[in-house]
Amino acid sequence: MxxxxxxxxxxxxxxxxxHSLSWRGNVRIWLGLLTVSAVIAAGMAVAGAWVIIPFAGLELAALAAGFYLTSRACxxxxxxxxxxxxxxxxxxxxxxxxxxxxxxxxxxxxxxxxxxxxxxxxxxxxxxxxxxxxxxxxxxxxxxxxxxxxxxxxxxxxxxxxxxxxxxxx
Missing domain, CATH: 2.30.29 (PH-domain like)
Structure with missing residues (x-):
């Protein structure tokens, strides 16, 4: 700009x-995805597929790193x-x-x-x-x-x- x-x-x-979002907007999107992922991972863990939990955590950590690096570059x-x-x-x-x-x-x-x-x-x-x-x-x-x-x-x-x-x- x-x-x-x-x-x-x-x-x-x-x-x-x-840049389309502020840092606060990026955090809100990440928290929303965290909530959805936690609900899905908890449901899978209750069903017996507990191995989903570490992969969901890795996915969210990678997403947080991507949000941080993009926001920092902006x-x-x-x-x-x-x-x-x-x-x-x-x-x-x-x-x-x-x-x-x-x-x-x-x-x-x-x-x-x-x-x-x-x-x-x-x-x-x-x-x-x-x-x-x-x-x-x-x-x-x-x-x-x-x-x-x-x-x-x-x-x-x-x-x-x-x-x-x-x-x-x-």
């Missing part, structure tokens, strides 16, 4: 992955600030983990077309030997929106076609 934030000196964007954030002098990019989850400041005059964006039609294009912020990927978690529409917003602000975008590959799809 691309969200425009107010900034007194320029232009600021908040980039986040799309907390990623990128803040892109563009002003007259420089481009500032911050990446992190709950706090800033990395940041880059590049001079706007010499920095450029490289938009690499995807090799497959269902994947979004790759967007990189480049200055000399520094190359930072931007919005790797964005979908196709959000990536197009980001490119349009950055083009409207006057950033130079270098477009590249994918390298021809011999493979299953192409």
């Amino acid at each position: 691309v969200e425009h934030l107010t900034h007194p000196e320029g232009f600021r964007l908040l980039l986040t992955p799309n 907390q990623r954030r990128e803040v892109l600030t563009v002003n007259d002098a420089d481009i500032h990019l911050e990446k992190g989850r709950t706090r800033k983990l990395a940041e880059w400041t590049l001079p706007r005059r010499y920095a450029r964006l490289r938009l690499s077309a995807p090799p497959h039609p269902f994947t979004p294009p790759k967007l990189e912020l480049i200055h000399r030997d520094i190359s930072v990927t931007l919005g790797t978690f964005l979908n196709i529409e959000d990536t197009e929106t980001l490119v349009q917003l950055l083009e409207a602000r006057g950033l130079a975008i270098e477009r590249r076609e994918p390298d021809p590959e011999i493979g299953l799809w192409f």
